[in-house]
Amino acid sequence: MEEYMYLLVNFFLIAVVGFIFIVIVEAYRRRNNHLHVEVPAIFEDPNSLKQVPCPHVVDPAEKYMSLIIPAFNEEHRLPGALEETMNYLQQRASKDPSFSYEVVIIDDGSADGTKRVAFEFVRKYTVDKVRVILLGRNHGKGEAIRKGILHSRGELILMLDADGATKVTDLEKLENQIQVIAKKQFQQGKSSPSDPTFRVSDIPVAAFGSRAHLEEKALATRKWYRNFLMKGFHLVVLLASGPGVRDTQCGFKMFTRAAARRLFSNVRLRRWCFDVELVFLCKWFRIPISEISVNWSEIPGSKVNLMSIPNMLWELVLMSAGYRTGMWRISGST
Numbered sequence: 001m002e003e004y005m006y007l008l009v010n011f012f013l014i015a016v017v018g019f020i021f022i023v024i025v026e027a028y029r030r031r032n033n034h035l036h037v038e039v040p041a042i043f044e045d046p047n048s049l050k051q052v053p054c055p056h057v058v059d060p061a062e063k064y065m066s067l068i069i070p071a072f073n074e075e076h077r078l079p080g081a082l083e084e085t086m087n088y089l090q091q092r093a094s095k096d097p098s099f100s101y102e103v104v105i106i107d108d109g110s111a112d113g114t115k116r117v118a119f120e121f122v123r124k125y126t127v128d129k130v131r132v133i134l135l136g137r138n139h140g141k142g143e144a145i146r147k148g149i150l151h152s153r154g155e156l157i158l159m160l161d162a163d164g165a166t167k168v169t170d171l172e173k174l175e176n177q178i179q180v181i182a183k184k185q186f187q188q189g190k191s192s193p194s195d196p197t198f199r200v201s202d203i204p205v206a207a208f209g210s211r212a213h214l215e216e217k218a219l220a221t222r223k224w225y226r227n228f229l230m231k232g233f234h235l236v237v238l239l240a241s242g243p244g245v246r247d248t249q250c251g252f253k254m255f256t257r258a259a260a261r262r263l264f265s266n267v268r269l270r271r272w273c274f275d276v277e278l279v280f281l282c283k284w285f286r287i288p289i290s291e292i293s294v295n296w297s298e299i300p301g302s303k304v305n306l307m308s309i310p311n312m313l314w315e316l317v318l319m320s321a322g323y324r325t326g327m328w329r330i331s332g333s334t
Contacts, residue, residue, distance in 0.1 A: 027322040031329075033268035045127040046119045052127050057150050057157075057261050061201045063100045065175075066154030067168075070106045070144035074162040075113040078105075081164030082121050086130075088168050103130045105162075106148045109138035142267065142274030149255075149264045155201035157260050161251040166209055170294040174207035174254040177290045181205045182256060185288070201257035204287045206278075208245060209252030209294035245291055248275045252294055259287050266330050268322065273315035280323065284330060 045052055055062065067085065071078055085103060093099045103125075105118045118132045133147055145159050156178065158171050182203035186195070253275075255263065262285050269277045282289050322328035 023317055023321050024325070027318045027325070028327050030268055030318060030322065031327050033270060034266050034328075046123050047127075052131070054151055055153050057152060057257060057264065059153075061155040061199075061257050062153040063102050064098070064155050065101045065171075066149075066152035066157045067101065067103045067171075068106070068145055068148035068152060068157060068159045069103065069162050070108055070141050070148065070159075071110065071114050071118065071162040072108040072138060072141070072144070073110045073112045073114060075110070075117055077163045078114060078117050081162055082117075084164055085160075085168045086121070086125060089129075101129065102153055104133065104148045104152055105130070106133045106135060106144040108135050108141070108144040140271035140274075142272070142277075143270035145274070146264045146267050146270075149260050152260075155199065155257055156254055157257065158254045159251065165296055166250070166252040167295045170209065170252065171254065173292050173294065174209060174252075174290075177207050177292055178205045178254060178256060181288050181290065203256055204259040204262060204285065205256045205290075206259050206263075206282055206287055207254045207290045207292055208247070209250045209296075210245075210247040210291045211250050211294070211296045245279050245289060247291065248279055250294070250296070251275075252296075253278070259285075262287070262332070268328055269315050269319060271315060272312050273319065276316060277319055280319065281330070285332075 067089075069078075069081075069085075082103070082105075089101045089103070093101065103121075105121075107115050107118060115132070115134065118130075122130045122132060124130075133151065135144060135147065139147075149157055149159065156175060158174070160166060160168070160171075179200060182200045182205050183198065185203050185205070186198050249272075259282075263278055263281050266281055267274050267277055279289070281287075319328075323330075
C-alpha cells in the first residue's frame, strides 16, 4: 500500500511539473502575439476596386465613432444586425451634422457568404462609412477585434458582436459615461472647466456593457451544470484579473482612442478570453472602467458552448503565466 501511494504521489508530481513546463513553453511561444498578424489590412472600394489608405490607431482621429464588428461565418445573422446599426447611425447623423462614424467589419476567415454580405453594405453605404478587413483564415475573435480597432478612425471605438444581441442604441449609455469621466480627468488641475483643447480621444477611458443585472433570471432558467461552470469560470477570472468587473465577457465595449492605443497594442490572447486580458491591462495602465447595464437578448447560433470552457481556462492560465513571469512585456503606448 505504501509503495502504491509513493508511486501515485510521484506520478502526481511529475504531472504537475509537466503541466507547468507546458504552460511556460506555450506562454513563451505567445509572447509576440500582440504583433500584427501576417495579413495586412487593406480596404478596397468594391465600386472602383481601388485600395483605400489604411489608417492606424496611432494616427489622429478622423471620425467621432468607430464600430468594430468581428464576423466568423455570420452570413445569416450579420445582415439584420448591420441594418439596425446603419439605420441608427444614419438617423443620428441626420439630426447631428457633427456626428461622423464608420463601421469596420472583420471577416475572420469565414467559409460561408459573410464576405459577400459585408461588401454589399460597403456598396450600399460607401467605403467611407463601411469597411471590411479580410483576415484570410480564422485567427479568433480577439485577434479580429484587435485588427479592426488598430485600423479604426474614431475618437470613440465600440466593439460589438455580429449577432445584434445588444441593442446598438445602448452605445449612448457607454458614450455618455465615457464623456463624463474623460471631462473629469481632463479638468483635474485645470482652472477652466470648458477648455477648448479638450478632446475625448486623448483621455484613456473604457466602458464595458454588462449583463450582470440579468444573472438572477439566467440562473433560474439554465441547467445546474451550466450555472456551476459559469460560477467556476467567474472565480478563475477573479483570480486572473482581480475584482471590479462582474461581466467581462459581454461583447459590447467602448474605448477612447487613447485607451485603445495602449490596450490593443498589448493584447495577446486571440480568442475568447481577450476580454479578461483587457481588464488586466486597464488596471495595469490605471485606465478607468465603467460597467454599464445594457439590453441583451440571446440570439440562436452562438459559437460558445461547453467545450469552450476548457479553452477559456487554458487561455487564462497562459495569461497569468505570461504576465506574472514577465514574458509578456507591456509597452506603454501613448
